[in-house]
Amino acid sequence: MDKAVHTESEAALIDDLKRGDSLAYRKAVRDYSPAMLSVARFYLDHSSAEEIVQDCWVTVIDAIQKFEGRSGLKTWLHRIVANRCKNTLRSSNREVATDFSESLEPELANRFNSTGRWDLPPKLKFHESADTLMEKGALSDCLDKHLSALPESQRSALMLYEAHQHKSEDVCNILDISASNLRVLLHRARQRIFLMVETFQESGEC
């Protein structure tokens, strides 16, 4: 397998981690832990997820010596977290229960009539650009609230795919789901954000 292309800064960080540089670990923990927590929270409750991420970092201190760079550092870290979570679930005979059967959020599905046409179409265009909308502090707070209210499975998929820009194939491997199930999780999460922005634009309320 070819080596992944690492940016100069990532290659330098990996060298520093291999040397056990504590400042490098501090930077890596700050930069990589949020997404590692997203992975762990797909499988486990918040407190177990934090414990797993801590354990993974302790493992990384030794394991980084064997890191050959076949994947990016981020993907490598996420696989370590996912594998550890899967082992934890296996040893306690639990599994992640997620509903992949419906691609529409009920709140949106109810807005079509029996012939499949819009009964309650979107009233407003989100005229402003995403950046302009984000400048409104209240919307940002509202987004925070709704993102944290998403089911963990949807939020993990959304974070890894959109915020941390993993390829679909990597997200499927890390979360152990099929490509079509990833599409359902992403679409459901995006609809919830759409519904939230729509309510916010119409009523100014979150």
Next chain:
Amino acid sequence: MLMCRGLAEIASDYIDGELNGRQNLSVKLHLMMCRHCRTFVGNLRTSIHLMKAHSSAHPDADVLRRIDARVTEALSAKKSGKSNDE
């Protein structure tokens, strides 16, 4: 024929370029004729950009501090172990 509900079901796949040629064409044809669906797809696209622009998806500072403390402790233990060996 693709109806509005059917389009809403596959709108993310359309936005991400995940549809096959035939599905893509039927979405495009529908969008030419239906302003409600044009608004929906446009708004969904803005929602996605909004999510990406939202950078506060980080866990709270306490969680990061606890992880950092554990790593620092493990690093020190490893270093002192090494110096004991030497």
